[in-house]
Amino acid sequence: MPLTKDTAIRASFFDFAAIAEQPEAILEHARYLEDGVLLLREGRVVGLHEWQSVSEQLNPHDIIDMRGKLIMPGFVDTHIHYPQTEMIGAFGEQLLEWLNQYTFPVEAQYHCPDHAAQMSAFFLHQLLANGTTSALIFGTVHPQSVDALFSAAEALDMRIIAGKVMMDRNAPDYLTETPEESYQQTRALITRWHERGRLSYALTPRFAPTSSPALLEKVQQLREEFPDTWLHTHLSENPQEIAWVKALFPERAGYLDVYHHYKLTGRRSVFAHCIHLEEREWQCLHDTDSSIAFCPTSNLFLGSGLFNIKRSWQQGVKVGIGTDVGAGTTFNMLQTLGEAYKVGQLQQYKISAAEAFYHATLGGAHALDLDHAIGNFNPGKEADFVVLDPAVSALQTLRIGNSKDIWEKLFVLMTLGDDRNIAQTWVNGRPVWHRDAGEKAA
Template sequence: MINYRHALRASFFDVTATADTPQEIAEKVRYLEDGLLFIGEGVVRALLPWEEGRLHLRHSDEWIDLRGKLIVPGFVDTHLHYPQTEMIGAYGEQLLEWLTTYTFPVESQYSNSGHAAQMSAFFLNQLLSNGTTTALVFGTVHPESVDALFAAAAEQNMRLIAGKVMMDRNAPDYLTETAEQSYQQTRELIQRWHHHDRLGYAITPRFAPTSSPDLLEAVQRLREEFPDTWLHTHLSENPQEIEWVKTLWPEHETYLDVYDHYGLTGKRSVFAHAIHLQEAEWDCLHRSDSAVAFCPTSNLFLGSGLFRLQTCWQKKVKMGIGTDVGAGTTFNMLRTLGEAYKIGQLQSYRLCASEAFYHATLGGARALCLNQHIGNFNVGKEADFVVLDVAVTPLQKLRASRCHDIYEQLFMLMTLGDDRNIAQTWINGECAWRRDGLEEAA
């Protein structure tokens, strides 16, 4: 007998194991048109076809009826900035000017713990209402920003990784700190929050241009003291940024070499963007088992360039999808995958639906070294998932009626879908968010 708290009947799609090629993804897809998911104590107990699963019900009518809905693993967002939520969609600049004009002034507000708490609650609601159950998040330089975010995430029992920005040069005085101050405040935050419930800490130097050698040495010390933390920063987003790094760090061959020199590459190191990489940088990412975050929406919005997804596969570098709010213009992973498809098309790479959903779920979990915990419906995985209403607009309903299989349906979702398609979001085996008006029978 299966020991469960909830049993949900719906259609299910996931990828059952990590993959090293797009072809492997297709071989590991699982689709149940009529399935029954058993969850208990926050984890998956079983996923079975309905006719088999119904035999394990304690009572024949003891299940949540979500027929007509599609359940997929919760979306994993591998890079975004919660303080930038309030300046999303800011007009007219590329990366460096955008930081100076919009980002830094907004981030100055987060020394106020009340403001940080208010925006943390709004931010997490945006994640949940868009089906995102795990995220790797930038705070600001202020410890208050991270305390507020972690406290709000702990209330939701979310699996969230975040960190305070570390920054000691080439930024406004009101956002810079000394290397020692940054080290001490980060160390205290790690001790307070890392492994608290489902939370994890990411050591977060903003990027090489705002980091002195002393600061990166402090980051290195922290990484050595707390080797199971994450490292989260930016890499090769913009050509002007790369040229700036060359002038600041002339002794290093490449942008990534700056981080590698200080021991900051490796397992649980996630580098956002990685658009304009040299061959040696790809090789270093692979050799060190580092990961990258592909942020299609923000890359297009800021005019930064086109991420080379095919090269990422060829070089065997772990990769997840990032919305990169607020340069990214949506929290919604469906819309973000649609932009990823277009970036692929511009480079003659056809991103199919099964690969796209893999990157947004199990692939993202792998990039964060969390694939043993989340990313699919294998027995024992944490029960984080999203219930999708596959057709909520007249156009979607028309298009869905012409879909011949699950792959067409998924592709329709990632090209026409948005937050309206999110019916429910479940965190650790409990419904954490639901769209008003959705009827459910238990």
């Protein structure tokens, strides 16, 4: 009997069926179907099958034929600043000077709800145009920045985690707040948005230098009141930043210990960068089951340093990929993975295509504690995926054509690929972006 209730998509498919504890295990969990069928029902995956095994059960009129395309789970961006979209590619500074010269003035505009709404729509469109279906996102200190972002994401049915910046010192007066104001505004946002559909909230102290002990106490209080929220902040990005933290918190054992003291490490705690970690900090991240967002384009652009991805495997610390727009220079995960490869090469560590795409999909979902919901095509998962056209230029066509296997094709895709390779993006079982249309489909 034909299967008529399901959406059936025929194409090539690639994903990872299970979490990998070590890089050697990634290949064991990799799944490639050159001619497969993805069955969807009511926004969820029913199953992924070889075409020959189910073709006779399918109604030919119900099949969406995408042969020639490669479909994989939607990309997961584990660290990005949506307000910084409008100052991406700002010239000439490292972290602390860059914040003062470029970031803070731009973020000042988000007191305006109309501006926040306009930029939220633009930002989400950029994510979708680059195949990213889920992200962990910084807003600004203004509650209206988060209201606008969540409202726009809710209309698209996207799974995102976001939060308003919490910041009470060492920043311009127009972007600081009292600890009590930060607590009250954040609490109201959590109550309004957390676990509303596919939306989740992240407590978002910008970083230790802009957080007084009194503010961090308020963050801790909120984490205790709402233990299923996320914690999203920065850690050990820049040597001058680290020295500043040690001067501001001399009573703490180091940068990470500032957060750990206030019980802000843990399973849903995501620390961006982590380039210059000390031995005990690696151990603390492992012991607390915290996660790292590896942001290669940002780290290179600001001259911050090289993240030691090999060490993260050795220490058993979960890692996802972050574009970190706007210090990061692209929304595109393919380009970001290409830069991650170069960061590894500079440290004599070869990031394979399998490892790269693992971190961008299921590994990123695992780092965000979302692997139960997204990240692969296992039955019951939410149907977020990207449709890739592997060869959209003469050079790509040449290299894909002479690639001997799927691994070489994926490596070529992540080193030569860009937003042109994104053919479609699907969210919760619906196509929401088409390359040919150049805009949201819904």
